Amino acid sequence: MGVVLFECLTGRPVFEAPSLMALMPRHLDEVPPDPVSLNPQVPPPFGRLILRALARRPEDTWQSASEVLRALEAV
Numbered sequence: 001m002g003v004v005l006f007e008c009l010t011g012r013p014v015f016e017a018p019s020l021m022a023l024m025p026r027h028l029d030e031v032p033p034d035p036v037s038l039n040p041q042v043p044p045p046f047g048r049l050i051l052r053a054l055a056r057r058p059e060d061t062w063q064s065a066s067e068v069l070r071a072l073e074a075v
Contacts, residue, residue, distance in 0.1 A: 001068070002053025009046075010038040014054065045075045 017023035036047040
């Protein structure tokens with residue numbers, strides 16, 4: 001969900017690279033850019049929601065679809 005929202009609101013993928021081999025380490029080592037920095041029309045709370053959806057560690061993201069729904073409703 002986070003990747004789809006990111007791409008819809010910024011018009012670009014989360015990470016870009018010239019090849020798959022160059023892209024893979026970016027996914028592992030880099031922090032996704034803030035969607036608000038790429039599209040100032042994205043409200044900051046929605047940008048934070050997207051970044052949380054992109055979190056790598058399971059404990060840093062939502063544990064259920066109902067948690068995601070509550071977060072979306074709050075934004």
